[in-house]
Amino acid sequence: MGAGVFSPYAKRIENPKKRWSAFLDLVKRRGQRYALCTLDNFDFKSRDSKRKLGVLDELRSFSANMPERIANGSGLVLLGPPGTGKDHLLMACMRDAILMHGFTVSWHDGLELFQQVKAAIARDGTEKFFKQLYSPQILALSDPVPPRDELTAYELSILRNVIEKRYSSGLSTWITTNVQNYDEARKLFTSAVLDRLLHGALELFFGWESYRTRTEAKSCATATN
Numbered sequence: 223m224g225a226g227v228f229s230p231y232a233k234r235i236e237n238p239k240k241r242w243s244a245f246l247d248l249v250k251r252r253g254q255r256y257a258l259c260t261l262d263n264f265d266f267k268s269r270d271s272k273r274k275l276g277v278l279d280e281l282r283s284f285s286a287n288m289p290e291r292i293a294n295g296s297g298l299v300l301l302g303p304p305g306t307g308k309d310h311l312l313m314a315c316m317r318d319a320i321l322m323h324g325f326t327v328s329w330h331d332g333l334e335l336f337q338q339v340k341a342a343i344a345r346d347g348t349e350k351f352f353k354q355l356y357s358p359q360i361l362a363l364s365d366p367v368p369p370r371d372e373l374t375a376y377e378l379s380i381l382r383n384v385i386e387k388r389y390s391s392g393l394s395t396w397i398t399t400n401v402q403n404y405d406e407a408r409k410l411f412t413s414a415v416l417d418r419l420l421h422g423a424l425e426l427f428f429g430w431e432s433y434r435t436r437t438e439a440k441s442c443a444t445a446t447n
């Protein structure tokens with residue numbers, strides 16, 4: 223059993239209005255495109271439906287069992303090529319985490335995060351900045367790797383420190399990353415970072431074609447209108 227059960231952050235948001243307010247804050251940060259993304263409106267009926275359904279089933283079970291998973295500090299690692307719906311399903315899980323379970327969730331775009339860290343260092347505000355990465359029950363990072371590139375030693379050390387601190391505290395970290403296969407992910411993150419992320423985590427590979435090219439950038443928000 224992980225340290226998360228004993229964490230001071232184990233307290234959940236009980237008030238439904240406060241849950242909605244936390245969810246709307248998340249939507250403001252994440253953007254309208256992802257506002258209505260749910261596990262139910264993930265389209266699996268086209269090609270590769272069996273693989274897509276497999277991933278959806280895993281995430282439905284992950285969502286239903288979130289309290290136990292979060293208490294154990296287990297993470298979520300969504301890997302795969304661009305446009306395959308990793309961030310759609312990450313948002314769906316963040317939605318369930320807040321609205322169904324009342325967990326505190328902080329989402330960051332990975333690359334923006336590195337820029338924010340640099341800005342915090344410049345204004346000598348790193349303590350406050352890092353605190354907000356260590357305090358939420360769930361920290362979700364989308365694509366903390368430059369496309370077709372590697373992390374600099376500095377970026378990797380920031381990522382490693384954040385992951386290590388949360389891992390040691392038994393706090394859950396969720397991540398999406400654009401890679402063609404698992405070996406590529408291991409090379410990008412170095413095994414020490416990925417090992418911590420993967421310890422007890424649900425790891426899913428999205429091995430199908432991009433939804434963007436298939437639907438000419440139709441978002442789930444517009445799809446439901």
Ligand SMILES: Nc1ncnc2c1ncn2[C@@H]1O[C@H](COP(=O)(O)OP(=O)(O)OP(=O)(O)O)[C@@H](O)[C@H]1O
Binds near residue numbers: 259265266304306398
């Ligand atoms: N199976 C799907 N059903 C409905 N909408 C989808 C599906 N897959 C992707 N989308 C939509 O396509 C857009 C792109 O998907 P998303 O951002 O989740 O891809 P991604 O795998 O994170 O890509 P990248 O690696 O480039 O960041 C989003 O608007 C998302 O809601």
Ligand SMILES: [Mg+2]
Binds near residue numbers: 308364
């Ligand atoms: Mg993405």
